[in-house]
Amino acid sequence: MSDTPKTSASSLACGEPQSGSRRRFIRAAGCAAVAAALTGCGNLTTEEFLQRNFRELDKKELAEIIARLEKEYTAKFRKKVTVAATPPMPGVVFGYALDLSRCIGCRRCVYACVKENNQSRDPQIQWIRVLQMDKAEGVNVLHADPYYDPPLVPQEGHFYMPVQCHQCKNPPCVKVCPVKATWQEPDGITVVDYNWCIGCRYCMAACPYGARRFNWGEPHLPPEEINPVTEYLGNRPRPKGVVEKCTFCIQRTRKGRYPACVEICPTGSRKFGNLLDPGSEIRYVIENKRVFLFKEELNTQPKFFYFYGV
Amino acid sequence: METIRNFRRFCLDSLRLVVVGTRAYYGWVAFLLALMGLGIVAYLGQFQDGLIHTNMRDQVSWGFYIGNFTFLVGVAAAAIMLIIPAYVYEWKPIKEIAILGELLAISALVMCLGFVLVDIGRPDRFWHIMPLVGLLNFPSSLLAWDVIALNSYLLLNYVVATYLLYCAYTDRHYVKRFVYPLVFLSIPMAVSIHTVTAYLYNGLGARPYWNSAILAPRFLASAFCSGPAILLILLQILRKTTRLEIKDEAIFKIAELMAYTMGFNLFLTAAEAFKEFYTNSDDVVFIRYLYLGLRGHYTLVPFAWASVLCGLVAFLLFLVPKTRKNWVTLNIGCVLIYASVYIEKGMGLIIPGLTPDTLGEIYTYRPSLTEVGVASGIFALGFLVFTLMLKVAVPVMLGDFTMAKRPARAAAAA
Numbered sequence A: 001m002s003d004t005p006k007t008s009a010s011s012l013a014c015g016e017p018q019s020g021s022r023r024r025f026i027r028a029a030g031c032a033a034v035a036a037a038l039t040g041c042g043n044l045t046t047e048e049f050l051q052r053n054f055r056e057l058d059k060k061e062l063a064e065i066i067a068r069l070e071k072e073y074t075a076k077f078r079k080k081v082t083v084a085a086t087p088p089m090p091g092v093v094f095g096y097a098l099d100l101s102r103c104i105g106c107r108r109c110v111y112a113c114v115k116e117n118n119q120s121r122d123p124q125i126q127w128i129r130v131l132q133m134d135k136a137e138g139v140n141v142l143h144a145d146p147y148y149d150p151p152l153v154p155q156e157g158h159f160y161m162p163v164q165c166h167q168c169k170n171p172p173c174v175k176v177c178p179v180k181a182t183w184q185e186p187d188g189i190t191v192v193d194y195n196w197c198i199g200c201r202y203c204m205a206a207c208p209y210g211a212r213r214f215n216w217g218e219p220h221l222p223p224e225e226i227n228p229v230t231e232y233l234g235n236r237p238r239p240k241g242v243v244e245k246c247t248f249c250i251q252r253t254r255k256g257r258y259p260a261c262v263e264i265c266p267t268g269s270r271k272f273g274n275l276l277d278p279g280s281e282i283r284y285v286i287e288n289k290r291v292f293l294f295k296e297e298l299n300t301q302p303k304f305f306y307f308y309g310v
Numbered sequence B: 001m002e003t004i005r006n007f008r009r010f011c012l013d014s015l016r017l018v019v020v021g022t023r024a025y026y027g028w029v030a031f032l033l034a035l036m037g038l039g040i041v042a043y044l045g046q047f048q049d050g051l052i053h054t055n056m057r058d059q060v061s062w063g064f065y066i067g068n069f070t071f072l073v074g075v076a077a078a079a080i081m082l083i084i085p086a087y088v089y090e091w092k093p094i095k096e097i098a099i100l101g102e103l104l105a106i107s108a109l110v111m112c113l114g115f116v117l118v119d120i121g122r123p124d125r126f127w128h129i130m131p132l133v134g135l136l137n138f139p140s141s142l143l144a145w146d147v148i149a150l151n152s153y154l155l156l157n158y159v160v161a162t163y164l165l166y167c168a169y170t171d172r173h174y175v176k177r178f179v180y181p182l183v184f185l186s187i188p189m190a191v192s193i194h195t196v197t198a199y200l201y202n203g204l205g206a207r208p209y210w211n212s213a214i215l216a217p218r219f220l221a222s223a224f225c226s227g228p229a230i231l232l233i234l235l236q237i238l239r240k241t242t243r244l245e246i247k248d249e250a251i252f253k254i255a256e257l258m259a260y261t262m263g264f265n266l267f268l269t270a271a272e273a274f275k276e277f278y279t280n281s282d283d284v285v286f287i288r289y290l291y292l293g294l295r296g297h298y299t300l301v302p303f304a305w306a307s308v309l310c311g312l313v314a315f316l317l318f319l320v321p322k323t324r325k326n327w328v329t330l331n332i333g334c335v336l337i338y339a340s341v342y343i344e345k346g347m348g349l350i351i352p353g354l355t356p357d358t359l360g361e362i363y364t365y366r367p368s369l370t371e372v373g374v375a376s377g378i379f380a381l382g383f384l385v386f387t388l389m390l391k392v393a394v395p396v397m398l399g400d401f402t403m404a405k406r407p408a409r410a411a412a413a414a
């Protein structure tokens, strides 16, 4: 481990802890020995190993971590990559609506999402799953086909239902996470701290929408394909062994833009906005269209609404 | 001071005891070490490249590891099948061997923790889930509960077993006021580890197959079949290979208790199946996938029926006094019930819970070679722990291994 220029974990065992907090010191001391053992087989640094949950970090620590990540990503992808930790906007709770009568199942949203959010290309990870369903059966996952591949969409007798994170108001994934690595932000978006998740996949078992994806292997993203504008809790490159999911593109929406999937949709099936703003389009849809919630009986209270526009 | 010195002696003498043995003993230990080596090799690949070496995927995100974990929690809980008759009813024939149940629980828990550790994607971050140093999502997450319950149960069994052995070693009677409360505490705790583990699956609305109120009772019923089955076989082996006297009546009593739990277990399984199949709602697909196959996928079907069949035959063998008291049929019954529960509480629980997945997809999961290799390593570790503990415990129980009888050579060395 000593032939890497990075600080070795074992140096901390006898060195002094970086912060005065007693609790932190106990943690550091307790883990340093193990860190030394583990970093021996990987290239994990002490800082990485001892880094705490995002919500426990103070401003200075966060700035240091972000600087470290930016440096790491910039070197890895050979172009300037920025990592922001944009806070939620006050008075905003995001909502999403999807028009089932318009969606043609072209999957452009899937690919736009992959590009925007830096999903691994190999192994492939996609946050949106479009289901082809039988018109005769209605919305029923037991008659859904996610691997439809006809030369032309839409197919006669079928309709298409894209599924992604529903940003539940009552999220089962957050409830079950044993280490508080995933939580709901004040603007209603459930995020994951990729540096804290232990990869137990309990949240995946708990999610009724199949929205959470796991990095089964080391994620690969060709440098020329990276979107260099990233968020800490959003689309920054992920490590292996952790869970990830749709964040309604917080890197865009927290700056007043639309999510990539909304922008790309050629049929205008996707509506997005602030649920707290009575004049927003999303509120118009909810108040005037025939809306339904997917798996409503589970009381997850999604902020993702399906509707029939025509 | 004296106690510390004696305890040190006890530890040193125990060490000495486990490193010498017969040829068969060395062979067995070498075999286990080789299996562990295999497990480590398999795990190293997974550690390097990630869980991609397993056959788990987003659709079936838990598999063989978590299945084994769940099964072994049951084995650990079953120690109370000895504790209750021994301490609550003060039934002497069992009281003499009750410690074996505790040792079995310790080994099973070691394997449980091993399976959890190899299943997580970031083993380097395991400290995040440790109480006090990490950030435990307690009481919201049942996995946080499970961490606490399993570790406390492990600690409790460890303390009691070590203390009892140490007392016997120093030729003193154990202090009743110390042991009894702990032993009695271990009864609700054994129930709690299995209940909490059941709740871990039970509380997920997204997975109707697990979301059944009788899941925890089913866990307990099956645990009290499989754990004692191991003990019964073990008792016979010990009886044959050592001077340890284990009375027939002790074995038959345990077998009789097992007959009840086996019957109850079958009843609960039937209750679940009736509810699903007769109601025939959309949620029937999971149990269909298990027993009948779904949309051309039949992977689990032979296993599911094998489990039911083994369970039934074992129940009959244990129910009829004549076959229960016949060594051949008794042992066949033990193997059958063990196999039955291993299927039912392992893959038979995890896989149909996740298949079809929440969006209706069927992904056929079969453990990869890596998973099988790692799992055998963990089982070998558990058996090794158990073997070493027995190596000390049996002579203590026989009264051969006490401070007074220390071999002169050892005494001189210490």
Ligand code: SF4
Pocket: A176, A177, A178, A179, A180, A181, A182, A192, A196, A197, A198, A199, A200, A201, A202, A203, A204, A242, A243
């Ligand atoms: S996989 Fe990560 S985010 Fe999900 S429950 Fe486990 S630790 Fe939490």
